[in-house]
Amino acid sequence: MKIFSVLFKQITTTMEKLSGESLVDYIINSNKVTIFSKTTCPFCKQVKSLMESLSEPYFAFELDQTQDGPALQNILAEKTQQRTVPNVFIRGMHVGGCSDVLTAYRTGALREMLDGTYEKCEYDLVVIGGGSGGIAAAKEAAALGRKVAVCDFVKPSPMGTTWGLGGTCVNVGCIPKKLMHRAALLGHDIKEGPAFGWRVSTDITHDWGKLVEEVQNYIKSLNFNYRKELRTNKITYHNAYAEFEDAHRIKMRNIKNEVSTLTAQNFVIAVGGRPHYPNIPGVKEYAITSDDVFSLNYNPGKTVIVGASYIALECAGFLAGFGLDVTVLVRSILLRGFDQQMAEMIGSHMESQGVKFIRGCVPTGIEKIEDGAPPVLKVHAVKGEKQESVEIVCNTVLFATGRNACTSNMGLDKIGIALNKSNGKILVDEYERTSVNNIFAIGDVIDGKPELTPVAIQAGKLLSKRLFSGEMTKMDYTFVPTTVFTPLEYGCVGFSEEHAIDEYDKENIEVYHTHFNAVENALSNRDEGKPYIKIICLKSDENRIIGFHILGPNAGEITQGFGLGLKLGAKLKDLHNLVGIHPTCAEVATTLSITKSSGKSVDKTSC
Ligand code: FAD
Numbered sequence: 254m255k256i257f258s259v260l261f262k263q264i265t266t267t268m269e270k271l272s273g274e275s276l277v278d279y280i281i282n283s284n285k286v287t288i289f290s291k292t293t294c295p296f297c298k299q300v301k302s303l304m305e306s307l308s309e310p311y312f313a314f315e316l317d318q319t320q321d322g323p324a325l326q327n328i329l330a331e332k333t334q335q336r337t338v339p340n341v342f343i344r345g346m347h348v349g350g351c352s353d354v355l356t357a358y359r360t361g362a363l364r365e366m367l368d369g370t371y372e373k374c375e376y377d378l379v380v381i382g383g384g385s386g387g388i389a390a391a392k393e394a395a396a397l398g399r400k401v402a403v404c405d406f407v408k409p410s411p412m413g414t415t416w417g418l419g420g421t422c423v424n425v426g427c428i429p430k431k432l433m434h435r436a437a438l439l440g441h442d443i444k445e446g447p448a449f450g451w452r453v454s455t456d457i458t459h460d461w462g463k464l465v466e467e468v469q470n471y472i473k474s475l476n477f478n479y480r481k482e483l484r485t486n487k488i489t490y491h492n493a494y495a496e497f498e499d500a501h502r503i504k505m506r507n508i509k510n511e512v513s514t515l516t517a518q519n520f521v522i523a524v525g526g527r528p529h530y531p532n533i534p535g536v537k538e539y540a541i542t543s544d545d546v547f548s549l550n551y552n553p554g555k556t557v558i559v560g561a562s563y564i565a566l567e568c569a570g571f572l573a574g575f576g577l578d579v580t581v582l583v584r585s586i587l588l589r590g591f592d593q594q595m596a597e598m599i600g601s602h603m604e605s606q607g608v609k610f611i612r613g614c615v616p617t618g619i620e621k622i623e624d625g626a627p628p629v630l631k632v633h634a635v636k637g638e639k640q641e642s643v644e645i646v647c648n649t650v651l652f653a654t655g656r657n658a659c660t661s662n663m664g665l666d667k668i669g670i671a672l673n674k675s676n677g678k679i680l681v682d683e684y685e686r687t688s689v690n691n692i693f694a695i696g697d698v699i700d701g702k703p704e705l706t707p708v709a710i711q712a713g714k715l716l717s718k719r720l721f722s723g724e725m726t727k728m729d730y731t732f733v734p735t736t737v738f739t740p741l742e743y744g745c746v747g748f749s750e751e752h753a754i755d756e757y758d759k760e761n762i763e764v765y766h767t768h769f770n771a772v773e774n775a776l777s778n779r780d781e782g783k784p785y786i787k788i789i790c791l792k793s794d795e796n797r798i799i800g801f802h803i804l805g806p807n808a809g810e811i812t813q814g815f816g817l818g819l820k821l822g823a824k825l826k827d828l829h830n831l832v833g834i835h836p837t838c839a840e841v842a843t844t845l846s847i848t849k850s851s852g853k854s855v856d857k858t859s860c
């Protein structure tokens with residue numbers, strides 16, 4: 254105890270001359286173990302007890318015993334991204350809070366830190382997952398001068414499909430999906446050529462093989478560009494599967510089963526998700542998912558799609574657009590989570606385009622009737638309350654029954670990363686920090702946030718900025734615009750009508766709406782469905798717009814701009830003050846005057 258008090262005296266004498274960041278740095282660097290603490294904090298006591306049980310002297314700086322405490326706590330928050338106490342440093346290295354210290358103790362890393370044998374981390378940041386979010390985080394960190402590595406590995410789908418760097422969006426998501434959507438729309442447009450004076454052969458056919466070849470070539474060019482970008486930014490790339498050994502070390506296994514390790518001060522987990530396969534006979538043997546469809550080396554032929562969310566409906570839309578016979582098995586509702594009036598309008602339009610929907614229907618098994626490319630399959634299903642038996646003979650069964658976060662088999666339990674037990678997603682705080690202090694998570698793998706590429710990218714960029722530049726902007730997950738690329742596109746931002754009523758009560762909501770005509774379809778006989786727009790306003794806040802929904806051509810392009818309006822708190826009067834662009838579909842938003850509650854007709858017969 255005598256030694257401690259001499260030490261303490263020396264430190265406090267110097268400390269008196271220092272303040273702010275230099276004081277914090279001095280404390281951290283002049284003690285083997287520093288605990289920034291508060292005398293009343295039970296977690297601080299736990300860490301102190303652990304150090305005492307290990308006979309390790311420590312220096313506890315009690316932030317609630319000095320008037321500079323709050324200011325020092327702010328400095329610590331900026332330095333470590335951690336505001337809470339205890340905030341523990343060993344040999345100048347930030348360890349984290351109580352749970353981090355306990356995890357390090359459990360894995361043996363704490364002993365190595367105390368003994369000085371803990372190897373200095375090779376990287377400032379290692380990103381696990383080279384998809385939308387991971388690559389964005391890595392590039393931002395590298396641009397801020399940090400030493401960064403990315404580790405990405407694609408496990409083959411049960412059908413054996415695999416792909417290159419760039420993650421879901423580039424390889425088996427947004428990009429091939431949008432190209433196939435475009436291909437389907439183009440087919441419709443070509444057929445409309447004669448109405449616009451084009452002499453077009455009446456014998457128009459679609460070549461699936463050619464489309465897949467072109468789409469895959471484009472994807473390969475994107476894979477190549479990603480690799481090049483990592484190289485240019487001096488980011489080390491490992492094509493290997495990562496698993497945590499401890500909070501600062503991962504084990505990587507490559508395709509040849511070779512194992513190596515990496516250490517990092519910080520990790521970002523951006524491993525995304527993969528399609529969910531219900532546990533029914535024949536699914537993994539005979540069915541495909543969105544992981545396979547964009548590279549399928551034969552025309553899928555007559556297709557049954559299981560699931561009714563956006564991936565299911567988008568795939569149904571483009572396959573039907575190529576002239577294929579498509580049936581969707583809908584367990585309950587269309588587009589769960591989206592506005593249900595809009596969802597039903599999409600369903601009706603797709604039905605008018607030839608897509609069949611079987612409602613209240615779930616598959617019970619798949620069997621193969623005949624080999625081939627495509628094969629002949631039989632789907633067994635049950636329908637309705639009476640569980641009526643349904644059998645469909647088809648060539649392809651595509652499951653779009655949700656996606657599972659890739660959180661198993663990567664050592665997360667070993668290092669104590671907390672998951673939502675019901676869906677396996679990672680729990681993070683408002684700074685995307687997991688329950689382990691130096692480990693962050695972004696993108697599809699985190700719990701309760703929109704699963705969209707721009708969300709993952711934005712979160713990744715902001716996270717690296719917070720970690721390495723001192724800029725503290727947090728990711729704002731509100732009013733995220735999105736679009737469902739069904740044959741008639743559906744763009745939305747903000748609340749659905751049901752959700753708005755739940756949140757604010759029916760009396761407080763006013764819905765303005767109308768059908769409209771797209772002038773580009775005026776000369777053709779094509780049944781364009783009924784483009785429709787509605788905005789949801791909050792009466793108690795001067796009709797602030799809290800929901801924007803549009804079903805029509807190019808809905809994605811339209812919704813992006815209106816998303817900014819909602820984010821900035823636009824009100825109905827602002828829309829009315831906005832001058833439209835004529836002749837467009839978007840201009841209809843500036844003239845909305847009919848409320849749903851009035852019950853007036855919103856059918857339009859001319860522009
Ligand atoms: P991902 O892009 O999934 O990347 C994760 C990467 O980590 C993958 O390469 C994975 O193989 C790898 N990985 C996993 N585990 C490990 C491990 N242990 N070690 C190393 N690597 C690992 N979003 C939109 O915004 N617009 C759209 O139009 C759209 N359409 C979509 C269509 C489909 C069919 C699908 C499936 C998704 C679509 N999305 C769309 C969603 C979008 O693709 C995702 O939100 C986005 O890709 C998520 O990015 P991420 O960085 O979280 O993960």
Ligand code: NA7
Pocket residue numbers: 531559560561562563564565583584585586588589614615616653654655656703704705
């Ligand atoms: P979602 O949005 O999770 O939807 C899954 C759909 O599949 C939904 O319609 C479900 O019906 C249906 N489903 C789920 N399990 C079954 C079984 N066993 N049988 C029949 N139907 C089933 O999944 P997506 O694949 O479209 O997209 C996943 C995410 O990836 C999405 O959030 C995107 O942002 C990215 P339900 O409505 O539950 O009755």
